[in-house]
Amino acid sequence: MTPADIPSLFQAQYDASRAQVDVPLLLRQERLLRVRKLLVEHGPQLAAAVQADFGMRSPRLTEVADFFVLHTLLSHTLKHLPRWVRPQRVRTPFYLQPARARIERQPLGVVGVIAPWNYPVQLALGPAITALAAGNRVMLKPSELTPHTSAQLAALVGQFFAPDEFCVVQGDTHTAALFASQPFDHLVFTGSTAVGRKVAQAAAANLTPTTLELGGKSPCIVGTDADLEDAALKIAHGKLLNAGQTCIAPDYVLLPRGREAAFAQAYRAAVQRLFPTIEGNGDYASIITPRHHGRLRTMLREAQTQGAEVIVIDPAEGRSAPATQGTLGDGVSRQLLPALVLGATSSMQLMQEEIFGPILPVLSYDRLDDAVALINSGPRPLALYWFGRSESVRDDVLRRTVSGGVTVNDTLLHIAHDGLPFGGVGDSGWGAYHGESGFLRFCHQKSVLVQSRWSLGATLYPPYGPRFDRMMGLLRKLIG
CATH class of the missing domain: 3.40.605.10 (Aldehyde Dehydrogenase; Chain A, domain 1)
Known part of the structure; x- marks a missing residue:
C-alpha cells in the first residue's frame, strides 16, 4: 500500500x-x-x-x-x-x-x-x-x-x-x-x-x-539515603536498554554533591555487569542510523570542550564479543560506548534536548529543593525516577513535581503495568x-438519559408563575 x-x-x-x-x-x-x-x-x-x-x-x-x-x-x-x-x-x-x-x-x-x-x-x-x-x-x-x-x-x-x-x-x-x-x-x-x-x-x-x-528529559533524583550501588544498576539498565533509545529512559541524574566519584564507580560496575563487552554484543543495540550516531558524538565533544568531565566506559577495554551465529548484523560501528558526563551545564546541547542515546549527564545538588527547582524550570518530563528510602521525602518530591509517570527505586517499570495510564504532560505529550x-x-462516551412517563419536568415549563416559584424554592432547599 x-x-x-x-x-x-x-x-x-x-x-x-x-x-x-x-x-x-x-x-x-x-x-x-x-x-x-x-x-x-x-x-x-x-x-x-x-x-x-x-x-x-x-x-x-x-x-x-x-x-x-x-x-x-x-x-x-x-x-x-x-x-x-x-x-x-x-x-x-x-x-x-x-x-x-x-x-x-x-x-x-x-x-x-x-x-x-x-x-x-x-x-x-x-x-x-x-x-x-x-x-x-x-x-x-x-x-x-x-x-x-x-x-x-x-x-x-x-x-x-x-x-x-x-x-x-x-x-x-x-x-x-x-x-x-x-x-x-x-x-x-x-x-x-x-x-x-x-x-x-x-x-x-x-x-x-x-x-x-x-519524550523529554526524564530525570533520576538520587536521595541522600539511597543505596548508590542499587540505584546505579537500575539507572544503567534503564539508560542502556536499547542503547538509550527509549522515550522514558533516564535522561540525566541529580546527585547529592560529594557523591560523584562513588556514583561513577558504581555506574561503571553496573555497566560491566550488564554488558561485559560492547562491541559485537547483540544485547547492546546499535544506534539506529549514522546520523543519530553522529549527533550523539557531537554532544559528547561539545560537553568536553565546555569543561565537562566525560567518562567513556568500555567494559572490555577494546575486546570484542564473538558474533552469535553470524546473525548480529552490521551495526558494530554504531554501537556507541556508554558515557557519563560530570559537570554538565544548561548551556550544553545534551541538557537542552532529549539525548536518546547511552550518554548520562550527572548534575550535583546541594539541597533537594535545588533539584526540584531545576526539574520545574523546564518542560514537564515524560517520566521521573526517585531513589531513596524515606517515604516522606519521596512523597514531598512527587507532590512538588509533575511528570507523565513515575517509578520509585527503579526505572521504566511503570510503563509495564497495564493498569496504569501511560502518557505525557505538556511538552512530553497529551492523552x-x-x-x-x-x-x-x-x-x-455517549450520555443517555431515559425519561419516565411519570416525569415532573413539565412543572418547570413556561408560562412561569406561582407554581414555578414554589417548585424552584423547594428544589433550592433540597439541593442545599
Missing part, C-alpha cells in the same frame, strides 16, 4: 465504521486473537526484521521489549474487555428522577497510528490493539527508519486483516504528512516533541483529537493509553 492509496484506504475504513457502528464484543475479541496469532506465528520474522533495521539488536531484546509487552497487553485487554464494553449505569439526581441514566462506550470510527522506530513492533501494535478493542478500524504508518520491520508488519497485517479493518501504509516523511492530514476520528503519534507539534497542527485542520506520546485508560481514549 503506497501513499497514493491513503485517501481510498481511509475512505474504505470510514465507510465500514459508519456502516457498522455497533461492533459486537465477539468480533472485537476475535480481532485481538488474530493479533496474538500474528505475533505467536511470526515473532521470529519480526525480530529478524528489527535486527536488520538496527544492524545490532538481539532478538531477545525484541522479545522482552516488544513482544512480551504486547502479550501482556493482549492478555489484560481480553480479560477485562467484557466489562469495559458494558454500558455504565449512572445514578440520577433526585430532581431528574425517576429518569434513568447510563453512559454507552462507542467506537470512535477510524484511528490513525503513526509509530516510531525505537520499539517498532510494540509501539506500532500497542495502540492498534487498544483501538481495535474499542471497536475501531485502524490505519498504521510505521517509521521509515525501520523499513524491514515496516514491510513485515504490512505483509502480516495484510495477511490477517481486511484493509477496511486494519492496514499498514509504508513511506517516508512526506507519506507521514499526508497520513496525518486525513480526517481520522483519532490520531496517535509517538515520537519527538518537534514532530509532534507538526502532527497536532495537521490534525487540528480536521478537528481530529490526538494522543501524542512524546494516555494502556489498559482501560487507553480503551476510553479510543471510545466516545
